[in-house]
Amino acid sequence: MTSKKVGYAIAIIILLFLGVFDYFLPNQNQKVSSQASTQNTNQIVMTTSTVTTSTPTANTKISEPISNALNRVTKKSFGLYVTPKNSPVSPEKFTGYHTGVDFETLPSEQNTDVPIYAICDGTLTVKEYASGYGGVAVESCKINNADVTVIYGHLRLSSITPKVNENLKAGEQIAVLGTGYSTETDGERKHLHLGIHKGKSINILGYVQNKNDLGNWINAVTLLR
Numbered sequence: 245m246t247s248k249k250v251g252y253a254i255a256i257i258i259l260l261f262l263g264v265f266d267y268f269l270p271n272q273n274q275k276v277s278s279q280a281s282t283q284n285t286n287q288i289v290m291t292t293s294t295v296t297t298s299t300p301t302a303n304t305k306i307s308e309p310i311s312n313a314l315n316r317v318t319k320k321s322f323g324l325y326v327t328p329k330n331s332p333v334s335p336e337k338f339t340g341y342h343t344g345v346d347f348e349t350l351p352s353e354q355n356t357d358v359p360i361y362a363i364c365d366g367t368l369t370v371k372e373y374a375s376g377y378g379g380v381a382v383e384s385c386k387i388n389n390a391d392v393t394v395i396y397g398h399l400r401l402s403s404i405t406p407k408v409n410e411n412l413k414a415g416e417q418i419a420v421l422g423t424g425y426s427t428e429t430d431g432e433r434k435h436l437h438l439g440i441h442k443g444k445s446i447n448i449l450g451y452v453q454n455k456n457d458l459g460n461w462i463n464a465v466t467l468l469r
């Protein structure tokens with residue numbers, strides 16, 4: 245091969261590469277601009293990859309378990325490590341990583357019924373009185389095509405109207421909150437503890453001692469946004 249031919253061959257290879265890049269680059273830019281408005285290139289890349297891997301989660305919403313839900317998350321968020329000494333509530337009897345999200349009530353709601361709604365289409369699997377909760381309901385449903393069990397804690401047990409094994413519709417009222425500092429809430433303030441446990445097995449633990457175990461739970465706030 246003459247050096248001229250080698251030169252042509254290299255030129256053709258370079259042109260092919262440029263063509264390939266031209267083909268892909270505009271598409272990627274479109275994706276980035278539609279999914280992220282961040283200026284920093286590194287952040288754009290990170291945001292884009294996050295969106296790509298978590299698209300089902302980001303697109304799936306749950307119904308509000310309580311009116312004005314997101315504004316009520318003021319004390320115990322998902323994963324918060326709580327001890328009787330550092331807790332945002334007192335008295336505190338628990339120690340561990342919070343497996344759910346707490347939705348608080350207003351002073352004006354202490355003597356009125358505060359309705360609690362199913363967050364997904366599913367089946368009521370448990371209603372019982374449990375230590376630490378008072379009345380608790382558990383619903384089995386699917387979120388992002390994955391089985392989960394949803395724990396609604398501190399309910400007035402007698403107000404849980406659906407029967408066990410009955411189907412629930414997202415947004416359907418299932419109960420009202422128990423009266424604060426009574427047996428209905430097992431002595432806790434009037435609030436909703438909402439836990440979402442991965443899989444079909446029922447686990448109503450409100451706290452775990454090992455941080456890694458939080459991986460078995462889903463933060464409801466991420467599904468409400």
Ligand SMILES: [Zn+2]
Nearest residue numbers: 344345346437
């Ligand atoms: Zn809680």
